[in-house]
Amino acid sequence: MPATPASPATLLVIFGASGDLAQRMLLPSLYGLQQAGLLPDGLRILGTARSELDDAAFRANVADAVRAQVPAADLDDGSLDTLLARIGYQPADSSDGASMERLGARIRELRDGDILYHLSTAPRFYGPICDALGALDLAGPGTRVMLEKPIGHDLASAIAINDGVACVFDEDRVFRVDHYLGKEGVQNLIALRFGNAMFEPLWNSRHIQHVQITVAETVGVEGRGDYYDTSGAMRDMVQNHLLQLLCLTAMEPPSRFEPTAVRNEKIKALRSLRRIGRAEALHETVSGQYTSGAVGGRVVPGYVEELGRTSRTETFVALRAHIDNWRWSGVPFYLRTGKRLPSRATEIHLQFRAVPHSIFDPGARIAPNALTIRLQPEERIELRLMSKTPGLDRTGLQLSQVALDLDMHEEFAAASRRPAYERLYLDALEGNGTLFVRRDETEAAWEWVDAVIDGWRANDIAPKPYPAGTWGPASAVAITERHGHTWRE
Template sequence: MADIYRTIVIFGATGDLAHRMLFPSLYNLDADGLLPEGFTIIGSGRTKQDEAAFREDVNAALEKFLGEGCYDAARAAVFVEKIRYCPVSVGDEGDFSALRDMIGDAADGGIAFYLSTPPSLFAPVVKGLQAAGLTGPNTRIAMEKPIGQDLVSSRAVNAAVAEAFDESHVFRVDHYLGKETVQNLLILRFGNMLLEPLWNANAIEHVQITVAETVGLEGRVSYYDGVGALKDMVQNHVLQLLALVAMEPPARYDAAAVRDEKVKVLRSLRPMTRADAAQCSVKGQYVAGAINGQPVKGYADELGTTSDTETFVALKAFIDNWRWKNVPFYIRTGKRLPSRQSEILIQFKQVPHSIFSGKGRGTTSPLEANALIIRLQPEENIRMQLMAKQPGLDRDGIDLKQVGLDVSLSTAFAKTRRRIAYERLLLDLLEGDTTLFVRRDEVEAAWAWIDSIHAAWAEAGVPARPYTAGTWGPSAAIALTERDGATWHD
């Protein structure tokens, strides 16, 4: 723990993310003795308030958002004593100078800056830190994705950050990478001989990645409209999942090796053209419907005006390399869908010849292809679907049935507390481990592909098709897979 930084400064500390995730995660790390002696948390926001009031807000957030049985009033009282507050308005040099004075000699123990702010403030905050003398070899910076709104703006933000921070000290946060099951993708693939020999185009028919939300705009009106599902979710989370599924085995488990392989995948994504737009993509926007039996408004009603921003997107993507040649990756994400779930389906090919043909009861095709289902949320689960014999004497033929072999992380590790994803990410930030963070070239490779889709949509005039809230998107999304003889796993 000798190299762990002793101060973290959270910009946007009065916001929702800080209250729901960052402060509860830091509380848990402190409770487990993972933070160093003399650790200091400095919260910063535009709101002018005294330190005591801010600490009370944080304590209330801990009580509200920590999991059942995790909040302890006495421990929380000790924790909030580590917290200070310094209001900072971006562009105000005096505020940044006040922040520098508050940090004082603590800078010698290393400072981690966490930008829980809108992406448009990343470059101005960095500029303010640099002008105040708060950047240098003993500082790190973490930024919540997305970085920019397209390739051009992403490069501009990255360039501004690079003027003050070396790339090895830049931590671009995608909280999905902090989830246990996402990290287990690497273990599943590269820690087990069983799967890796089959993890290629020879054995896999297609891959599905679904990230579904039941919520609508939820107070994000000013951010979401004009951004849409493609930039908000596909560029942000889904492409990270795709890269982990599709990457080649890294030489070792370290930041450089893992991220090198992820970049190769993103650069191998086939750009979308105008001709591909209609056949390989679907845009959707929810209209009024019902979620869990409760009526909900349509997107335009929530927004208060008409808009062509997509709240749903389905894509058929291809990775042009040897391992994945001609294997479709079906991607689907959206708001106001029937359930909240994040899931990866690996659909294996059918056996080349069935010796049971004509032997099954009640079906002419008794064998079903194997599938591996990796559920990331709400419950973390890995399920392998295999064929088995239905118990019986088989006098009228062999009765086959697909059964699941389940590995439930919540069951297998029932006595282990399930950590918030941000706990791992914050600890890695403080310790300087960039493995689970996104490198600059990763971000820019992802934006290059996303930009090709937006360009194809614009050239082909692809509209956002309406879908009823509480359904799985426009009917065209079903056709996207069924044209290939596949079906979405719902």
């Protein structure tokens, strides 16, 4: 039977409300929704964490976080005061039954309809928190839960965490967050593919030569060294963001833009992703670790200097992947992500095949068409075409490559750009799971990533050094060029 449509939540409970994610992203996003008049009138917000705070102290904490993260031009004291009036706080520790009882009493006191729990904590706490909510009879119908990815450290731990959550919450009430899916640019990829007649007929192996997906960062580990050293670029970025971008790029058209249809097509793409085994890991993957160098004209230390100890954790990954289905057979997908790279960029680049025959002078160079969808730092779509070079040509037409460039900020200058968590919070409060990740997606992604990591271990592949401020190890260039392709830089 289809699930009963959810009612909008009237209570948001944020676990880990004093943590870094809440301070940097969650609380400022709630302020943005309040300022825009998008929060439901009756919504109450309850923060909880182990920190011993009362309502007044937490409200001061929220005000400080908003003022620190929101540009001064966007600050409005009235909107902030209205948000603070919605907010309360109750300290709790999932391992302390008495404190959870007090939290349960506070939730019952505030409840006036559906509840959304947001677990902004380490994933190892998801099971215990859900167990405690179930024991308090606060996880039944009319409740749902948001979980931050990555879910677990590998397939086995992801299954264990998902099993723990599933003991209390049905799958249709679980909203796994990949904040990339809340970005305007990612949603615009769906609009570009399925809202325009000109692209979808070309979106296949007959017309596309290869695809590149890049998530490049200029920052280092930024105080997250202990977490990052147990994770690395493969678990932190590839399993999360890059595979989600790959799914949205490669999936078949869903029947409707609704949760089940969209996520069914994403999981088909994931399950068509060819496994990179121990033999393939040697020549289809590259891992790297940054050493000292210069980024943006500033000298920066290497990863081991930042960490304070030796490490074999990768800060860079490049992969050559294949999707074995009719649409994409024979088209390589090059995935690349890393820290301390020359520029910050998230983009999807589709290189089209060359024209089958040139009618022009043999000296005329015809570059293949290309479509680049840039998601950050700015959102833009660029289509590169061949055009006649202006002039009175006497020896045949001279051609140049030109770009049709759509700058989303310029085109929609009157529309404010919304942080990803604003969209994700609104959807979760309303019970819309389209931009959230289903359990089978999470576990299929881990299964594929675990095979790559197993290949590295079996072949004793250590990360290759690359100077900060460069595009990774030299072997990352070779992974494309030995097949006649070149990274877009």
